[in-house]
Amino acid sequence: MAREELKKRIGKLRELINHHRYLYHVLDKQEISDEALDSLKKELFDLEQKYPEFITLDSPTQRVGGAPLKEFKKIRHPERMLSLNDVFSKQDFLDWQERVSKLLTEKEKKDIDFYCELKLDGLAIELIYENGLLKTGSTRGDGIVGEDVTQNLKTIEAVPLRLRDINKVIEELKKENLKKIAENIRNKGLKKVIVRGEVFLTKKEFEKINKIQVKKGLPLYANPRNIAAGSIRQLDPKVTALRQLDSNAYDLLTDFGQKTHEETHKILKALGFKINKNNKYRQNANKVFELHKFWQKNRDSLPYEIDGIVVIINNNNIFKKLGVVGKAPRGAVAFKFSLKQATTKVEDIFIQVGRTGAMTPVARLKPVSISGVTITRATLHNKDEIKRLGVKIGDTVIVGRAGDVIPDIVKVLTELRTGKEKDFKMPKVCPSCGSKLIKSERELFWRCPNSKCFARKRRALYYFVSRGAFDIRGLGPKIIDRLLEEGLIRDAADLFELKEGDVVQLERFAEKSAENLIKAVQNSRKISLPRFIYALGIRNVGQETSQDLAEYFGDMGKLEKANLDELQKIKDIGPVVAESINKWFSDERNRKFLWRLKISINIIKTKKEIKGGKLKGRRFVLTGELKTMSRNRVREIIRNLDGNVSEAVSKNTDFVVVGLNPGSKLKMAEKLGVKTIKEEEFLKLLQ
Numbered sequence: 001m002a003r004e005e006l007k008k009r010i011g012k013l014r015e016l017i018n019h020h021r022y023l024y025h026v027l028d029k030q031e032i033s034d035e036a037l038d039s040l041k042k043e044l045f046d047l048e049q050k051y052p053e054f055i056t057l058d059s060p061t062q063r064v065g066g067a068p069l070k071e072f073k074k075i076r077h078p079e080r081m082l083s084l085n086d087v088f089s090k091q092d093f094l095d096w097q098e099r100v101s102k103l104l105t106e107k108e109k110k111d112i113d114f115y116c117e118l119k120l121d122g123l124a125i126e127l128i129y130e131n132g133l134l135k136t137g138s139t140r141g142d143g144i145v146g147e148d149v150t151q152n153l154k155t156i157e158a159v160p161l162r163l164r165d166i167n168k169v170i171e172e173l174k175k176e177n178l179k180k181i182a183e184n185i186r187n188k189g190l191k192k193v194i195v196r197g198e199v200f201l202t203k204k205e206f207e208k209i210n211k212i213q214v215k216k217g218l219p220l221y222a223n224p225r226n227i228a229a230g231s232i233r234q235l236d237p238k239v240t241a242l243r244q245l246d247s248n249a250y251d252l253l254t255d256f257g258q259k260t261h262e263e264t265h266k267i268l269k270a271l272g273f274k275i276n277k278n279n280k281y282r283q284n285a286n287k288v289f290e291l292h293k294f295w296q297k298n299r300d301s302l303p304y305e306i307d308g309i310v311v312i313i314n315n316n317n318i319f320k321k322l323g324v325v326g327k328a329p330r331g332a333v334a335f336k337f338s339l340k341q342a343t344t345k346v347e348d349i350f351i352q353v354g355r356t357g358a359m360t361p362v363a364r365l366k367p368v369s370i371s372g373v374t375i376t377r378a379t380l381h382n383k384d385e386i387k388r389l390g391v392k393i394g395d396t397v398i399v400g401r402a403g404d405v406i407p408d409i410v411k412v413l414t415e416l417r418t419g420k421e422k423d424f425k426m427p428k429v430c431p432s433c434g435s436k437l438i439k440s441e442r443e444l445f446w447r448c449p450n451s452k453c454f455a456r457k458r459r460a461l462y463y464f465v466s467r468g469a470f471d472i473r474g475l476g477p478k479i480i481d482r483l484l485e486e487g488l489i490r491d492a493a494d495l496f497e498l499k500e501g502d503v504v505q506l507e508r509f510a511e512k513s514a515e516n517l518i519k520a521v522q523n524s525r526k527i528s529l530p531r532f533i534y535a536l537g538i539r540n541v542g543q544e545t546s547q548d549l550a551e552y553f554g555d556m557g558k559l560e561k562a563n564l565d566e567l568q569k570i571k572d573i574g575p576v577v578a579e580s581i582n583k584w585f586s587d588e589r590n591r592k593f594l595w596r597l598k599i600s601i602n603i604i605k606t607k608k609e610i611k612g613g614k615l616k617g618r619r620f621v622l623t624g625e626l627k628t629m630s631r632n633r634v635r636e637i638i639r640n641l642d643g644n645v646s647e648a649v650s651k652n653t654d655f656v657v658v659g660l661n662p663g664s665k666l667k668m669a670e671k672l673g674v675k676t677i678k679e680e681e682f683l684k685l686l687q
């Protein structure tokens with residue numbers, strides 16, 4: 001981006017962030033998710049780091065919180081209440097460590113170690129104790145002046161109303177081998193103690209309160225933090241008391257000679273504060289990464305929300321020496337978990353041609369990481385969805401992973417437009433084969449009517465090997481594309497003719513994986529009738545309809561010959577579906593394709609019709625991951641051949657099929673003397 005454009009972008013980002021901060025902090029309103037706002041802040045912060053000449057005093061990166069509400073008494077914090085800068089990746093973390101190291105001596109650099117805390121998703125408070133008694137409790141406010149919420153904080157049991165008896169404090173610190181600190185406390189007394197921490201709400205309490213909101217017909221709270229904030233900033237403490245709020249302490253401003261942040265926590269505990277038991281000392285960056293990874297994976301098991309871990313340079317002298325930059329201390333960062341939402345740019349909108357010829361507009365995005373996965377595209381579904389979102393090429397958008405899988409555009413940030421954004425125009429012809437697109441009245445999509453269209457054929461192949469169909473493991477879109485490009489296959493029927501030698505010649509294809517791929521293709525040749533019907537990719541025929549058709553007709557021959565009337569006798573099949581089916585089977589090319597397919601595959605009859613299947617009476621248990629097919633598939637095959645699959649191993653089990661990384665079932669089998677077989681042996685049983 002040119003300098004002028006950069007400056008404009010920075011200005012617009014600031015305006016937008018400020019707008020949402022005002023909504024959030026002053027009005028307790030939220031219009032975009034925390035993740036989306038964090039993502040914008042990160043972009044601004046990074047740009048300002050690169051171009052410090054553009055930093056202004058009023059930038060959101062330079063201040064904390066919003067203006068305090070008028071209703072509360074104001075309390076000036078003895079020291080500014082800071083915030084933390086975010087890092088989102090290992091690289092971000094290492095960059096921070098390197099930036100910080102440059103400001104330290106060689107010895108200090110070597111001494112760097114960390115204290116890690118769970119980053120609770122609540123609101124920050126400050127508690128001031130005089131002669132052991134809680135005198136004032138305040139919110140952060142703008143970081144300099146906060147709101148006096150003492151009465152409300154007093155309703156929280158985790159907040160001590162008085163510090164523990166000084167002798168007990170000293171005794172405990174001595175036990176912890178902190179003799180010097182104990183001595184300091186004896187000499188200095190507990191005249192004034194300043195503590196900071198977080199007020200938060202459990203997930204259970206959050207759900208309970210939202211249920212009550214529903215009953216009362218009131219709007220739902222977006223997250224536990226909003227309730228915690230709302231409850232603390234209540235003028236009537238009785239309302240606060242109704243909410244089961246919790247609190248953890250994480251910082252002590254009073255100097256008792258503590259040398260590390262870890263010691264700070266030990267003092268806090270001795271004084272009677274609730275500290276988080278999951279906080280941990282970590283010696284180096286790699287150990288920090290392990291902890292971060294652990295909590296990213298296990299955060300759901302906690303009874304409260306966390307959005308990352310706070311990593312603080314453990315040595316207090318080094319932490320102090322590093323000082324403050326803008327709104328945050330240099331010596332600590334919030335190491336956030338990867339986002340479920342992020343902001344990025346729409347670089348282009350292109351058309352994807354589906355198996356049935358449907359044209360789906362897809363946004364090509366500037367790569368962005370969401371929940372640890374790099375996202376480069378998002379589906380826009382159809383023309384109406386583009387209209388609803390109002391998205392243009394060049395727009396900055398919020399993307400999210402719906403149900404953690406398919407990326408979706410959630411919102412367009414029109415405020416960031418430059419005027420150079422372009423509207424997307426739906427093409428009139430298929431981008432792959434050039435056929436004129438058609439659209440029937442009852443459909444939302446435009447379609448390519450050419451069944452020979454290459455793009456359609458390619459999608460049909462992806463579909464053919466997918467889970468609900470032939471379920472060929474290891475044969476994903478990338479490999480299919482390469483096989484097509486090399487002319488090794490033209491359609492699905494060709495797959496079964498492939499030999500190891502064909503695959504090995506593909507660039508970067510190892511012998512072992514070629515062997516596995518061919519095995520997987522060969523093993524998929526035994527298939528149930530419903531799956532086979534589904535795999536054909538007939539328009540309007542999904543898994544359910546395939547099942548119905550299989551049950552009604554019992555074999556392919558009858559289905560192929562069925563006329564419209566007969567098809568409509570089946571429950572749930574109306575004229576539209578019947579017509580699709582009929583049309584598919586009347587097409588000469590489809591009939592040829594089917595004929596070629598049938599030579600290679602073996603359709604397994606549904607169980608009802610089999611008498612004395614190959615595995616009759618045999619009891620199987622499966623453990624571990626199989627190389628050539630999913631466990632579901634194996635279950636299906638065994639059942640179709642009249643065998644039995646059970647969950648647990650017992651004396652009556654005939655075989656335990658053992659895959660990779662088997663579990664306790666293998667041990668059980670060994671203990672009971674049950675026969676164990678590997679995947680290869682199991683496959684032989686089927687032949």
Ligand code: IVH
Nearest residue numbers: 082083084117118119120123124198250310
């Ligand atoms: S330490 C210098 N520890 O995160 C600031 N903060 O983004 C020291 N937070 O304002 C903060 N849990 O409200 C610290 N275990 C924890 C925390 C924590 C949540 C919040 C806190 C702070 C914000 C910074």
